[in-house]
Amino acid sequence: DLFAGEAQAPVIGITGSNGKSTVTTFVGQLLTSCGLNVSIGGNLGTPALELLNDPVDAYVLELSSFQLERAGDLNLAVAAVLNLSPDHLDRHHSMPLYHLAKHRIFAGARHVVANYRDSLTQPVGKGDVPWTLWRDNEPDIQQLGVRNHEGAPWICFGFEPLYPLSDVPLVGHHNVNNVLAALAICHAMGLPYEQLVTGIDTLKGLPHRCELVAAKDGVRFVNDSKGTNVGATVAALEGLADGRNIILIAGGEGKGQAFAPLAKAASQHAKHTVLLGRDAVSIAEALDAATPHTFADDMESAVRTATDIAVSGDVVLLSPACASLDMFADYRARGDAFAAAVRDCEEVS
Known part of the structure; x- marks a missing residue:
């Protein structure tokens, strides 16, 4: 005002x-x-x-x-x-x-x-x-x-x-x-x-908003850590999918959201979901039985799991649909942790 x-x-x-x-x-x-x-x-x-x-x-x-x-x-x-x-x-x-x-x-x-x-x-x-x-x-x-x-x-x-x-x-x-x-x-x-x-x-996009951080062996790694609600993650899934070629890393502090819309989009576009954070179990309970999921304790293990699943043509997408404060200082720190874990996986492989 x-x-x-x-x-x-x-x-x-x-x-x-x-x-x-x-x-x-x-x-x-x-x-x-x-x-x-x-x-x-x-x-x-x-x-x-x-x-x-x-x-x-x-x-x-x-x-x-x-x-x-x-x-x-x-x-x-x-x-x-x-x-x-x-x-x-x-x-x-x-x-x-x-x-x-x-x-x-x-x-x-x-x-x-x-x-x-x-x-x-x-x-x-x-x-x-x-x-x-x-x-x-x-x-x-x-x-x-x-x-x-x-x-x-x-x-x-x-x-x-x-x-x-x-x-x-x-x-x-x-x-x-x-x-x-x-x-x-x-x-x-x-x-x-x-x-x-x-x-x-x-036009140039912003960091942590569907930001391509790496591509290796035909797999793209995309940081959408600013996707802090279900609507943002649904948009990212719909925008990046080519069939069911996305390994989605999601989870965090759910802010009282219903995860049914995310589950529907994941069933259409995600071949696997890797879940972490406070509301990981709530997301898993909402997912369709046809959408496989794995739990991870931290970002490093989430990225390793996603990388092991991905094949050429796939997208490993961090789009949490949740706030970050249960595990990270903010969404930027979460996105930076994702990018660092991707680099570490590249070095190991």
């Missing part, structure tokens, strides 16, 4: 259950590629109040439900909810209360950006502010989405082809969603899509 009251440049606010940090970063990168001077912060990196002295054209803030639940009218230039799935229910107690906290971002907003395929991201009532909608399938007129163009999938605005998916320099289909959301948010700032898509080539 203090920042919003003092900011002298337009403020973009971004929230959601998954992808907030990545989309916030992509928005900053795309705006910069268009020649704007941008400061990025909030729940990501620099605290918002420390950005106030920056001479900028726009601020881009990641906002968490913890920050939003106490917020008044933020009067953002652009407000976006990317997606909503159960998270932090140990704090918010129910999905409706979590939803309510996230939707505080729309109070006073001058432009709304929402995910057409996730109705929970859309504010109740159209109001008198403009909306920009994106979706990861065929868009309607005046929507951003994906459709086939000359036999290949392209990012399109309505029927206008903008950018081929094959050229997106990022791992996983979920990153297509992140790019679409970032484009829609930047477009809501008044920038044309034709200019924005020229910046896609230079």
